[in-house]
Amino acid sequence: MSILNLSINGKPYGPFDVEPGMPMINFLHEYVNLTGTKFGCGEGICHACVVIIDNDDGTSSTHRTCISNVMLFNNQRVRTIEGHAEKNKVGEIIALHPVQNAFIKNFSFQCGWCAPGFTNETVALVEKLKKQPIAKEQVEKVIEDTLGDHVCRCTGYVKYFNATKELILTTEGLTV
């Protein structure tokens, strides 16, 4: 067994005795009851299970939890789909993240299974663009490159794409 400590959505978790080799997604579901991260393939192909790690240098990166050993997240700061909305002191949601608002406004998904992965990837992209704005003419390619690995079986991708494009182009500081 291995001992795991980590932060998830700003809250400390641990120590846990975890099975060696257990994927992070199983830990999230079965140890801390955070079921918003979705299992799609178990091979890192569909990216439904993506979460965010906030690095010490101020950058963030996305990771596929179905193929990542839970111990890779030891002492890391992790963000999952449960952590994006703003909540009050009793945990009630009082405001959604702009990415969530954009996806709702554009009816971006249907069954919702791929939505957490798309949302985490887009949140990380928006945060990156705040630090490293891009030219407007680059926006479509950057979205395609960023979201191109994520599989959605229900929707036509168009609404995810349009929502992300609109958000980037209308949010001050993301483009130059």
Place this chain on the structure above:
Amino acid sequence: MTTFTAVENISRRDVLKLFGAAGGGLALGATGLAWSPMALAQDNQAMMNLFIAIGEDNKVYLTCHRSEMGQGIRTGIPQILADELEADWDNVVVIQGLADKRYGSQNTDGSRSIRKHYTRMRQMGAVARTMLEQTAAAKWQVPVSEVYAKSSKVFHKSSNKSLTFGELALDAGKQTVPAIESVRLKSDSDFTHIGQSKTIVDMQDMLNGKAIYGYDIKLDGMVYASISRPPVLGSDVASLDDTEARKVVGVIDVIQLPVPKGAPLFQALGGVAVIATNTWSAMQGRKALKLTWTASVNDRHDTDKYMAELVAKVKTPGKVMRQLGDSVQKWPKESTLNAVYTVPYLTHAMMEPPVATANVTAQGCELWSSTQTPQSTQQTVAAALGLQEDNVKVNVTLLGGGFGRKSKPDFSVEAAMLSQRLNKPVKVSWTREDEIQHGYYHAISAQFYQAKFDGNNKVDALLARTGFPSISSTFAEGVEMPSAGELDLGFTDVPLALPQIRLEAVKAVARTRIGWMRSVCNIQHAFGIGSFVDELAVKAQKPCIQMWREMLGAPRKETFADQGFSYGNYGEELADHPVDVARYHHLLDVMEASLAKQPKVAKNQGWGFAIHRSFVSYVAVATLVEVVDNKLQVLKSIAAIDAGLVVNPDRVKSQTEGAIIFGLTLAMMGEISFKDGKVTQSNFHDYPLLRLPQCPDIEVILVESNAKPAGVGEPGVPPVAPSLTNAIFAATGVRYRDLPLNKVLSV
């Protein structure tokens, strides 16, 4: 500022309460499960009928008895109920219905949730509204004709005084329920919720990790199972050594499940289940099993050989299913044109694999299942456990996609059987490999088409044959012919107005479980006829749309009279949902006008077109492609859909967009193949799904219609594949008649 959806969703806590999970289980009666269809109906709420309860707090609880898998039915059904009820959408709480025969059919497939329940839901809303109006009139001692309901209140017309639904609810609930025939339904022009693009009610929860799917169920004391199933249909465990599996940390038990005999039905496949304290340990234990399997009659199933045999069969006479005019033998020997089209096995690949959790106690079984068919789940589980159906409670979670796979409750049976054996809650989560290798597959198929022209360059005779293993083989041994119901799906029911038509079916033995997948046999049949009409158009040097006009003939309501063919029409009366050739023509006109506005195609580009009626809706699709150096890029898809009256326009658009992606995926890269009786694919690396960079621009045209509501979830799929291959022909001059295209093109 808030941008939340106006509909109040039940919270996670409420969902768990609804499912009975928070309290550690459901209330079990001594003689049966004592649950209400309206699980939240309490003392301060009035149940107006099976679908509607109203609380003193003015909340309106509307039950959706159909399964939500992305199509938006948990929004659509409440929209209809709320409209006739005159409920304020802000006060609506959506409740998920349990398996219960009182709801009528809950089978959420066949694109029928709205078309089959539209009128009934309106009546339910109107009955409850009438009871509220009568209650208010009695309180004010005025004739009921002087009151009206609006925005969750009842108003007195002359004085404008009002009472809220909440103030009226408990008294209204005591009223005699008026006869459905006696209540007034609104005119379409007065609709307030129907016809509105309301945001799906679960959207915010889905974006915050609060929505509850089958994979998300966790019960106290629950254990996890991973099952190694027979790799070939009909094989059984020959030898089992579980020594190493039992050494895996976390593994609790290893249980052999029986392999059912006879037709597969909805039974569990059997095999060996490894039980553990967590999913990972169960999977590791499964990997450590040393298993051999017995021989099966299906051991030699090889799709290359099977398809070659099927193609040969459709070139020889079969059983005549529909005939008009002289027999084919009198046709000229030199046919003008003939072609054979093939489609491989396909699987559903919904994003959430099958999953169910069961808790069997001495009193009964409670299930939490990602199911499209709660009642057949209830029936099949009861039979497997030896229980009365009333002692099986089925909670329907959200579904991460379904596409027909989750209509088959085999995975729920597995969970229930294991829970019964272990006497504790058991969760069975299928892996992606499980889903791809143990499906109910869309049938492998071949279609032969032959036609001749008259002296005026018009087609006057058509012969077609179709061959595929039947879905009926899943339910009865020895079935070798497609059923009439399957042939109705886009083969026998195409209303071509030709002097001579002969449509035949040939035998095909099933070697695996055959099931229904989004749009079912319409997939292969639309690919056949949609491709062949284009080939005829090319031969005649006419636009494809013009060829369709000619072959469909004059606008009429086709009844197929005197053609030896009784049409099932998706379970609908022809009087309600006729085969209306005028609606085909209108779509042809709509698409022709749309294409006329498109920019001129560049070199290596081409448009393709196809049209198809299925699930009593009509869909035309035009596709623009570019092919350069054998690389296919789909640039644009235009779909025009006539689905009759539309309850939620965005849902129809979204479903149609999704249907285009689904159709492109199967046409470009969908293939399940068998070797030595086993599925050769295992995950998304070899059963790929279309991704964003491969996705075209999509335009959906909703055709306004006063016709009765028709199917939406499936009808968009069938015309996609032929419109794509027709487009490739237009761009390259090369005709592809065998799917998927990634065998010959880079996609």
